[in-house]
Amino acid sequence: MNDYVIPEKLRVVGTTPIRPDGHDKVTGRAKFGDDFHLPSMLHGKVLRSPHAHARIKSIDTSHAEAFPGVHAVVTAADFPKITSNVIDAGEAGQIDMQDVADNCIAREKVFYDGHAVAAVAADNAHIAEEAANLIQVDYELLDPVMDVRSAMADNAPVLHDDFLPGAFLAPTEKALPNASKLELAMGDVSTGFDEADIVIEREFTTETVHQGYIETHIVTAQWGANGMVTVWTTTQGQFAIRDQLALVLELPMSAITVIPLEIGGGFGGKDSIYIDPLAVVLSKQSGRPVKMVMNRAETLRATGPSSGTYIKARLGAKTDGTLVAAEFHGAYEAGAYSGGPVAPGVSTALTRYNIPNVKIEGYDVLVNKPKMKPYRAPGATPSNFAIETMIDELCRELKLDPVEFRLRNALTTGDRLVLGFPCPEIGGVEILKAVQNHAHYQSDIGGPHRGRGLAYGFWFGAGLPSSADLMVNSDGTVQLCSGSPDMSGTRITLAMQAAEALGIEPSDIFPSVGDTTSVGYSFQTVASRTTFATGIAVYQAAQDILAQMAERAALIWQIATDNILIDCGRFLNETNIQQCFTFKELAGKLDGTGGPIAARALASPEGVGFQITAHLVDLAVDPETGKIDILRYTAFQDAGKAVHPDFVEGQIQGGTVQGIGWALNEEYFYDEAGHLKNTSLLDYRMPTILDVPNIEAVILETPNPGHPYGVRGVGEVPIVPPAAAIANALYDAAGIRMNTLPMTPAKILDKLNSVTH
């Protein structure tokens, strides 16, 4: 595949038009998951396990079934027992459908507090909940294991007897209970460490956190009399939901239609099924549509949070700051089923530095918590916290400026990644220099108990399949339909790319999101891929439209199509420049020259532009309470090409604040029996508007030649460096090194007091 030649000047890309779906959102008209209603709809509720680890001995649903107002009750017995089916998701890995099915409703064992055991459909949600509480489940309690190190210890309680721990590219070996291993290496670390003038080794632990999307999970399902299923839901991927439902319920994929409603946040947590199959089977059994809503407590208890970790790392450097060796061991919670973020977590730990000798070991560890799900850049935040604070320590020891140190070691275009292949176009050096030149970096920090910290972060991103349809209306306006749910403004960024390619205005394009019957297959809106990959599908469809329209112009002028020159929405006769149609004019002639024009493209682009960022933060710490106040925050990020700069800023600011919450406050508290104690947003404390200052976003652009306008994904990397940047600033302010997340006031105070005594 050839690289694109990116135009020097862009007309629409880089501007800031208003999103066409915005009006509905500011007026409350936009339909999110729970805003959808059908006549004679029932409401479903789930009975969830109160135990973190137990065997189900029996379930008696008779009292629930007899409760007035109840129309259907289901348990795992009402679902087919599928053989292990794997969905291939390209570079995103594979999904074990048997695990997905078991996660939706427990068959033999429950693996976490909140694991679904049964579901009830009734006239309203209150009745459904009351009836569900009448279902009697006989459990045989088992010991839970709640953190990675306990789970990997000898004699740890084993979650899955049939779990075959393997290692990446090595045969399965039952070396550890509950964990499989991943190894990557480059060069020879023992030689490398011998050459080092300074070696530091540190350990870190980070707690489980949740994506915290404000809208919870909601599904409405209708089993049609003819066995055709329709599902309306808030999701990052309508095709993923469809495929997973088909496999879990053993239905043909074509029998299921999934209609994506507006999505109130996802960040990786709404990429697969939870209550969807329950709603479908309840609908089948009751003969009525069924809506199911997971409330906040259920969402926190029973939907994929993001891994807690244990990390041990070793870095070796020369006195001039050259990194010569790095060893990284990271254990990442997988939750109740294998397949957590260990691969991206370890692969991004060091990738942004050019280190000749690297040894990486990652563990995917089963624990009695919900199956872990991506939270923006999965696995990367804890890894970055470990490495960037160690780099800060090296800088201090060697008395080197933190930017200069990173410049000395920065990965540049063509350098070998630990994954083996050379790094594509990347602007890491430019980012670091931008930090140095910025007023924030050069300003005086001022005041006691204040400090400044820097962290440098990396994330991959992905291509994966996307579909886009373009249809030209006879008045010259254009319909754009893509398969990518719009989490944060991608309707407008796709419409802008279509406008750029076609040579028309974004206001002439009406972008919509299709359901699984109305547009071609699209992978989820994840991995910072939509503006990139769906953008390429849009671009390709636009080229097809232009080619078809050129043929029509050639027909009208009775010339060869080769003689048509297309210039920014105008079609010209090369041999007679007087002859010219605007896009609108030619659109008006389509009916008379053969009929309407439409084009579809399904692209799986491979030229992914990696994401790179640096975060600079000033903070003040209160020595009496341990509370941190963030005073100033500047995030520098490479967007490749910012299609809509305001939205790019928004991604940077939003991801940064999530990272700040991860750094300072957020964690899951489980008691010894494995019950989640903080199941409300009061006690799962996310940043409020008062907790953060303005976040200044500095957008740099090293174009990605894999995209026609140079676009890189931007959505994920902002969450990667805040924790490390804040930890480094705290050291600068108070001389203490934190090695755990979150860095709560209590923990900071403990550390401050232990240092002074």
Place this chain on the structure above:
Amino acid sequence: MNKQQVTATINGEHKEFLCEPRQSLLEVLRDELFLTGTKEGCNDGNCGSCNVILDGTLVNACCIFGVEANGGHITTIEGLSNGNELHPLQQTFLEGTGMQCGFCTPGFLIAASALLDENSEPTAEEIRHWLVGNLCRCTGYDKIVKAVQDAALILRERAL
């Protein structure tokens, strides 16, 4: 559970409805009156997605019973604009990209409108203090603060 009859003025319109005593105002607005602009994010007063104005006071509708609204005046997001004419806050949220997924937006708009009714020239600090009960997970809040400041300016200019 016996339903009670409730009468209230909602967005300037006289409404009568039946609700069970256990139903929250949020549930009544969304499920009985189909005013789904007001959202449920947590159902226990911690996120502000369900903000409405009841008798001049900014409240979390999830923490009020439907029957408590009897005889009251309620403004929801559906009542913020004047027909097709957007409130300046709605306009500045649109133009200033003050939202991404848009789910928390109705709550923020109602809360901010209550602020601007009381304080026509709030500082950024005052805006942040006022909106502390509204959670947003997408935007990082930066553009929300700016949108409120911009709307305050528009309203002040109109008043001149």
Place this chain on the structure above:
Amino acid sequence: MRELTGGTEKVAVDGDNVREAIRALESLYPNLAGLLIQNDQLGKGIAVAVDGRIVRRGLYEPLRSDSEIHFIPALGAG
């Protein structure tokens, strides 16, 4: 993978596409059999990069005479 190839970092093989290259690799290093290809597909958790790009055609990606192949863990995203 170096443990599986007796410490060799770079291995040269012949093949028109990735699948053929893997077969050639397996004949050089028999203990690799069954790791890269399972059930006639690219093994679970494995993605393949050819000349610096993770390729959608996987086993069927055509190769040039100087193509570089890397087998990497499948990376997720959110």
